[in-house]
Structure formats: structure tokens, C-alpha cells
Amino acid sequence: MKTPAIPLSLLTLVLMAALVAPAPVAADETCNSPYTAPLIKGQEDYIHVWTLGVKGLGDESDKLVTVDVNPQSGDYGKVIDSVSVGGRGEAHHAGFTDDRKYLWAGRLDDNKIFIFDIGTDPAKPKLIRTISDFSDKTGFVGPHTFYALPGRIMVQALSNTSDHGGRTGLVIYNNKGDFVAQYDMPTGQYGEVMADGYGYDIGINPQKNVLLTSSFTGWNNYMMDFGKLVQDPEAMKHFGNTMVMWDLKAMTPHKVMSVPGAPLEIRWSLQEGDNWALSAAALTSKLVLIRQDEGGEWQAREVATIGDPAQVPLPVDISITADAKGLWVNTFMDGKTRYFDISNPQAPVQVYEKVIGAQVNMVSQSWDGKRVYFTSSLLANWDKQDDDNEQFLKLFHWDGKELTEQFALDFNKLQLGRAHHMKFSAKPAQTAALAETVGLTRHD
Template sequence: MLGFRATPSSRLIPPLGAALLIATGSVLADETCQSPYMAKITGVEDFVYVWTLGVEGLGDSSDKLVTVDVREGSPTFGKPIHSASVGGRHEAHHGGFTDDRRRFWAAGLSDSTIFIFDVAIDPARPRLVKVIDDFVEKSGGAAGPHGAYALPGRMLIPSLSNRDGTGRAALVEYTNEGDHIATHWLPTDAMPNGARIEAKADGYGYDARVLPRRNVMLTSSFTGLENYMRPLGDLMKDGEAMQRFGQTMVLWDFHARQPRTVMSVPGVPLEIRWAWNPQHNYAFTSTALTSKLWLVHEDESGAWRAKDVADIGDPAKMPVPVDISLSADDRTLFVDTFMDGTTRVFDVTDPHKPKPIYEKKIGAQLNMVSQTWDGKRIYFTTSLLANWDKTGAENEQFLKAYTWDGKELAPRFTIDFTAERLGRPHMMAFGAASLDPN
């Protein structure tokens, strides 16, 4: 028992209890993209935390963690009620809770700074309690921490780059208290680290997700700091730089932290989403430059394979698939495309043959999508990277909430982050008003 007050709207259950509820079909409200090692919210989420990029001259100009009240009937429903600034702009990107959900880790890509917030004492008002500013030094040269993924008693931090600004990346482990434990470099052609290489091993990193019951971890690939901090228009005109993007996914022996196979997945595979059903041994990703859905699956012989299974859009029109969200029942997949601001929904009941069933333009640009375990509420944000967001009237910066009945998205509320002088909203996480598991 964590010892915090109880509330009627939501509560926490520990990871093993969460797994039991998932297996027995009970409804959870938490996000479907979470680590299986993390305590889950039951009931309905009370808050949405938004890790937000600061904009010079807008509010305090700093990156911040914004709390949005999503409690139905609250006088501040659908409004930002608190922001915890970190001082300065660090290219706020991704983050995640510790396994006990007491702290939220948020990463900055530009200077490799990690910010740790306490979300247990007062969940409505997260408080910055620690800053890790020696990530590059302690990791042995990794740079660009890309969020945080909960493991038992520790956090896994995928990096996007290294101290030279080039693509080779690493997985970096910390204790929940913020002490460095280990660094595991992604395999390259020159240093495969024992991995079997299908075509090439480029060493790029992005996401990392674990399927504990099969003792496997997947990592995906993006590009180095020298590319992702560049203005997108300039980057796309540089043919040589455009060759320096990830074309691989790595399958790891999770317990040994040993890369087993470097799979060929052309087109920059980004977010990874494992299926939740205990009989489903597969994960989805999308490729940003080739606009395809890919399936990584275990075949009947026990071998893991990757194959493209659906087109998301015309790659010549550069829709740029970014975030994806798989429903808790493994039946539907939301896919956001940045350039056309559209979310697309696929029926993935047969994961080898996804079928498009719905699409909706959410805004001029679109990035992250988070859906609840019960599948009834969907949240969207807009910012991709500060130098990659659109300009002028199309530089929309919002959090939008919808209900989803399986057929149609219906608006709940919209927050204009520019009008609120908050910045560029990026990654979302759901919060509970109580951390008492009872």
C-alpha cells in the first residue's frame, strides 16, 4: 500500500494485478502503450500530463510538464490546471512513469538532460525533484535520451545518438532513483555484438519495448542528433543526410540484454506496440518515410520475422506516419500522420492483413495519440520536433480529446497551447488523483 488518499474516480493496481485483470477481461482506463511492468489506473483517468516544448517569448519560454484536468464534472474539466517548468528549452520529447508510478521521467533531446518529477505527493501538481545532466558522461557516450520505459525497479532509456552526433545509439539503464546501472550499445556491421544481421546493422535507435513472457525486446531506429536538430526543409534537400536514417529493428534476448537479430525494416521504423493477448506474439510499427505498417511476429518454428503488411498512405505525398496506438483487445490500430494531420484506424484482427476502416483529419499537423484501455477516449497532440513543426497558420499546437465508439470520433474538448502560452505539446501520459492501490 502506497499510503495516499483514496478517490472514487480512479485508483492504482500493481503490475501483477494489472496483468490478471487484462487476462480476465476487466476494463482498465490506462494507456494501451504502457510498460507491462508498471502499475495501472483502474476507473477513469483524472489527469493528462503533457510534456511540452517551450517556445521563445511564449509564457516562460521553457519546457514544462502540463497537467490537464479530464475529470468529468470538474469545474476545470478540459483545462490546463498546472505547469511545472524545467528552465530553458531542451527539445522536450518523450517520457514515462517508474514502475510504481510515483515519478515521471521526461527527456530532452538537444542537450541530453533528463528531468524527474514527483507525481505521488500531489498528482495534480507534479514537482521537479531531480535533474540528470550527466547522461552522456555516465552512459559512456550515448546522447539524445528518447523517453523512459519502466522495468522492475529501474528505467530503460533508449538514446537516439551519441556524443559525436552520429547515429549509433544505446539502451541506458538507471535505477528509479536516477543512478546509472548499465549501457548496451546497438549492434552495427562493425560491432554486431553477436547478433545475426539480415541485411545491415546501422546502429540507429528510437523506441524500445518488451514482451516479458517471450523474453524478447524490440528496438527501432531513427537518426542522429546532426539530423534531428536540423530544420526539416534543409534536411530534406540534403540527399546525403537523408541516407542517414534507420532501416532496421533489433530483436533482443531481454534478460541477457543481448541482440539476437537485426531485421531489415526500410523506411525509418518508429513506435513499437506489442499485442496484449497472451496468445498473440507480435508487434506493430510504422515507417515514417515509406508510409507502411510492419508486423514483427513469431512464426510456428519460433523464429521472429518482420514484414510490411499494409500501406498507410502514398509515400510520394509524404504523410509521415509518426505515432501508433493498438487497442487493448488487439483489434484496432490508430495511426497518426504528421504532414496531413490525419489519424487512420485499421482493423488488425488479422495482424497479417490490416484493413483501413476509418480516418479523420485532426488538424494541420498531428503527432502523438493515446487511447484508454476501455477504448472509449482518445487524445491527440501536435508537435513533432521544434525545427520540424510547420510554420505560419499551419503551426497548430493543441491537445484534442475525443470519444470513440468504434465507428466515429466525437470531440470532447480542445486546448490551444499557443493561446494558453504553454508551448508545443508533445508526449502524453495519464494520471490518477490517488496513488492508493486500495
């Protein structure tokens, strides 16, 4: 892998800015980077769904679909815009820049990154730049997680160009889309743990000066038919089994922790002073707590079981509540969402579950926890087939005891494709007022 191509002095300034920038005290989705401007504290106006194209369906292209989700609007629950980007490259995740003016969205197969202007008119996003040389420049494949730093975007890749396996790295761009630096995921022996070099998600705790990463699998596996994959003993050996705690300022691995079974999404407690995060391991169906012990050392351990591991429910996305007392956990195979009481993060307890559909993947909740959104697609070759291949965006209201469906959009019937990642936005008047309130400035 290539080494960072940036003067040390500039890189130091970038990372120091990340440390000293104030973390917002409120925001919309609880999974956002702590450096994302808190522009939605109440009702979101729109939800943007990064959607996989399907051959023979509509224009067959990957696209960004915008839905009006303000109940006061005449278009509530309707698709109001769609921006196709051409082709089908395994559209997957998306993330805002720190100022929320731009949404970055990536594809795991052809490695293209698309930058949308969301700030000018969020009802009608505009594609303003396509980055096509991600792999050529970095040697990495599968830009997955897009995570805001002050004036910068950190991208976690899933694979590499040399063998399409799981070894990969992190890449930093500025908000305009110019390459800044890259870092290999650690490999080799780290204490008692063998670092596998795999990557998946990013989670930063600025108060602790730490960056936490998780691990999944490489292109060879995530582009394989799921039924074939699970029947291939050799392929099943090539999933990540580690999480890495980095020194954020130095961008060096501090500790590699053994977490078997492909730990995926990372959710830090958003309460000031807290020193813990949760993740879910897809293959072992376990909730994992990453927390500092009494000596200040980071430790990872299993703290709860999700469903029946023998049935392979396949935990996918998770979403922590703003008060860090609850956690939504989606399981793809049984189409369920589960709610855990995490008042004691060392002993989570499931208190609720509901079938959302034949399959379910992503979950996003409003900051007040009253609205919970779900989408269906995992990966094009992993989604279910025939009648079980439901593709939807669904909104539920949560009263603390029960989820009540508000609307459901059938992306198959609408000829849109496979609904995957979601991001919220608000009308320009609301975002401008809130930006002025928090003193938002541009860094790029």
C-alpha cells in the same frame, strides 16, 4: 562506447526480476511498459503534457502541463498546473516508473532528464531531480524512450557524442536516478542484415523473454530544419533501417531485421499468448508486423500501406487497442489519424480516418478505447510554420464508428508552447486503492 559498469551478479538479478515480475492484466494507456502498475482502469483524472518552450511565448521554457480530464470535475478541460524546468532543450518523451510514483521526461538536445513526483499529488507534479550527466557518463545523446522495468528505468538514446550520428545505445537507471548499466546498439553483420546501430523505441514482451527496439536518426538530422533536411540527399541516407530483437534476460541482440524507412513506435499485442507487434515506418509509410514464424523465428514484414506514400504523409505515433483488434495511426503532414482493423494482424485494413489539425503527432487512448487524445508537435525544427503551426491538446470520444471532439486546448493562445507527449494519472485515493488491490511494492 563505454561498457556496463556494474557487477554481473547484480545485473543478473535486475534482469531476472524483469522476467519473473507479473505483467498486469489491465492498465490505462496501452503503450505503457508491461511492468507499469495498472493504476487506472476507468476514467483518468489528469493528463500530463510534456511541452516544448518557444522563444517569445510565455516563460519560453520547456514544461510539464497538467490538464483536468475528468468530466465530473469543475475544472474539466482546463490547465490546472504547469511546472517549468528552465531553458529549451527539445523536450520529447516521458515515461512512468513501475510504481507510477515518478515520471521521467527527457530532452533530445541538451540531454537532460527530469524526474517528477506524480504520485504524491498528481494535480501538482513536483520536479525532484535533474540528471545532467547523461552524455558525459554514457557517450550517448538524445534520451528518448523511458520504459519501466521492476525498480528500474530503461532509456533508449538516439545519438552519440562522437559524431552526433545515429549510432547509439540503451541505458538503465534505478528508480532514484542512479546509473546502473548501458548497452550499445548492435553494429556489423548479423546474418544477412547489416546492423546500423540506430535506436528509437522500446517494446518488451515478458512472456517471450524479448526486448524489441526500433530506429530513427541522429542529432545531426533531428535538430535540422525539416525543409532543409528533406532537400539534403546525404542527410536522408542517415535514417535507421533495422529493428533488433534482444534476449531480455541476457540483454544481448538475438536478431537484427531489415525494416527500411525509420520504423518508429513499437506496439505489442496485449493479449496473453500473442507473439506479435506492429510498428510504422515513417519514410515508407508502411505498417510492419514483427511476428514469430512457425519455426519460432522472429520475422518482420510490411503488411499495410498508410495513406499515399507518394505524398509522404509521415506516419508518427501509433496506439494499439487493449483487445489488439484496432490500431490508431497518426500522420503528421496531412494532420490525420487513421484507424485500422487489425483483427488479422497479417492483413490490417483501414476503416476510418479524420483530420485532427494542420499537423498532428502523438495519440494516447484510454484502456476502454472510448477516449482518444491527440497532440500536435513533432520536433521544434520539424513543426509547420505560420498558420499551420497549430499547437494543441484535443480529446475525442470514440464510439467505434466516429470521433467526436470533447474539448481542444490551444497551447499557442495559452502561451504554453508546443504540446508533445502525454501521460495519464489519477487522484491519490484511486491509485492507492488499486495499488493495494494488485499488491504493488517498491523495488528501488
